[in-house]
Amino acid sequence: MFKIGAPLVAAALALSACGGTTNDAESTSGGKACDLKIGFFGALTGDAANLGINIKNGAELAVNQYNEKNADCKVTLTSFDSQGDPAIAPGLAQKAVTDKKLVGIVGPAFSGESKAADPIFEQAGLNTISASATNPALSENGWKTFHRILGNDATQGPAAAKYIKDILKADKVFVSDDTSEYGKGLADIVKKDLGSAVAGTDQTAADGKQDDFSATVTKAKSSGATVFFYGGYYSNASKLAKQLKDGGFTGTFVAADGVKDDGFIKGAGAAAEGAIITCPCLPPDKAPEFVEAYKKAYNSEPATYSAEAYDAANVFLAGIAAGKTASADMTAFIGSYSAQGVTKNVKFDAKGEPAEVSVWAYKVTDGKIVPDQEIK
Numbered sequence: 001m002f003k004i005g006a007p008l009v010a011a012a013l014a015l016s017a018c019g020g021t022t023n024d025a026e027s028t029s030g031g032k033a034c035d036l037k038i039g040f041f042g043a044l045t046g047d048a049a050n051l052g053i054n055i056k057n058g059a060e061l062a063v064n065q066y067n068e069k070n071a072d073c074k075v076t077l078t079s080f081d082s083q084g085d086p087a088i089a090p091g092l093a094q095k096a097v098t099d100k101k102l103v104g105i106v107g108p109a110f111s112g113e114s115k116a117a118d119p120i121f122e123q124a125g126l127n128t129i130s131a132s133a134t135n136p137a138l139s140e141n142g143w144k145t146f147h148r149i150l151g152n153d154a155t156q157g158p159a160a161a162k163y164i165k166d167i168l169k170a171d172k173v174f175v176s177d178d179t180s181e182y183g184k185g186l187a188d189i190v191k192k193d194l195g196s197a198v199a200g201t202d203q204t205a206a207d208g209k210q211d212d213f214s215a216t217v218t219k220a221k222s223s224g225a226t227v228f229f230y231g232g233y234y235s236n237a238s239k240l241a242k243q244l245k246d247g248g249f250t251g252t253f254v255a256a257d258g259v260k261d262d263g264f265i266k267g268a269g270a271a272a273e274g275a276i277i278t279c280p281c282l283p284p285d286k287a288p289e290f291v292e293a294y295k296k297a298y299n300s301e302p303a304t305y306s307a308e309a310y311d312a313a314n315v316f317l318a319g320i321a322a323g324k325t326a327s328a329d330m331t332a333f334i335g336s337y338s339a340q341g342v343t344k345n346v347k348f349d350a351k352g353e354p355a356e357v358s359v360w361a362y363k364v365t366d367g368k369i370v371p372d373q374e375i376k
Contacts, residue, residue: 042109058309157189178232187231238267
């Protein structure tokens with residue numbers, strides 16, 4: 001289970017100094033700027049925008065809290081809207097690395113854009129901490145600047161398969177994915193762990209590029225599967241779940257963290273009810289003080305990866321407070337970092353993976369995504 005320990009106020013607000021140089025420029029929230037920035041890199045528009053906005057808000061909350069305690073030396077959060085598109089990511093990354101005020105990136109948000117942008121960040125020495133990119137291969141490239149705050153799909157995939165086998169008791173499972181770096185990678189792991197229980201497979205187009213899933217529905221029904229697993233994002237998943245139900249498929253719909261968003265429920269309607277969604281992310285009730293602060297700032301509940309982004313931003317802010325603003329110094333600082341966050345004790349291994357990992361199952365109940373159980 002996630003270990004919360006010290007209150008978020010102590011973790012976030014104990015930062016009392018600001019690295020880098022100062023000037024007389026005003027930050028967006030008033031007061032002198034540190035002349036330093038933290039970046040958010042992910043989708044703020046497009047089919048997966050909700051997930052990106054969740055992450056941006058979490059990072060922004062951390063920066064704003066830091067600035068409240070450092071009014072004479074503020075840090076700015078700057079955003080790079082990738083639209084979740086790997087084709088757009090390299091150009092944005094090139095733009096980011098030319099900004100010498102940037103000390104780190106919270107992101108990239110998605111695995112495909114991470115694969116496209118992270119080599120550019122590595123070459124420039126710009127450190128990244130993703131709150132959400134889960135493809136296991138990302139940490140196998142020898143990148144010194146790559147880090148992620150959450151467990152990868154080498155842990156989430158087996159956990160999803162375990163839930164399907166042990167909790168749902170399914171002996172026939174249909175597996176589909178959206179061909180993305182994230183969706184296909186995750187689905188391949190689930191298929192491997194399910195083994196002979198895989199009764200059929202199929203692939204869909206990427207989000208926003210397909211509306212008719214009737215061929216997949218027909219294949220799923222013909223397979224005799226009692227569970228349908230989908231690797232992809234909430235836009236496709238909502239249409240797919242609805243068409244599965246309308247087409248007569250009576251099994252349980254299971255997906256992963258890319259679907260853990262209210263956009264899935266809004267799109268699928270009644271067909272979302274009972275769906276299972278896995279995620280290596282924090283149930284909100286495990287961090288009540290963070291939830292209270294987030295609700296006060298945004299007048300809404302924190303959503304998927306808001307807390308993880310908050311923890312990621314606070315790593316960079318702690319580095320700034322310690323004066324570790326040069327690229328190599330920040331890399332070394334992150335490598336030796338170990339502190340209690342709101343999601344876990346935040347610490348990274350030599351590949352940039354988190355030292356502490358948990359995977360939860362969530363369930364759509366009465367139109368809401370609620371925690372079901374930790375998958376152990």
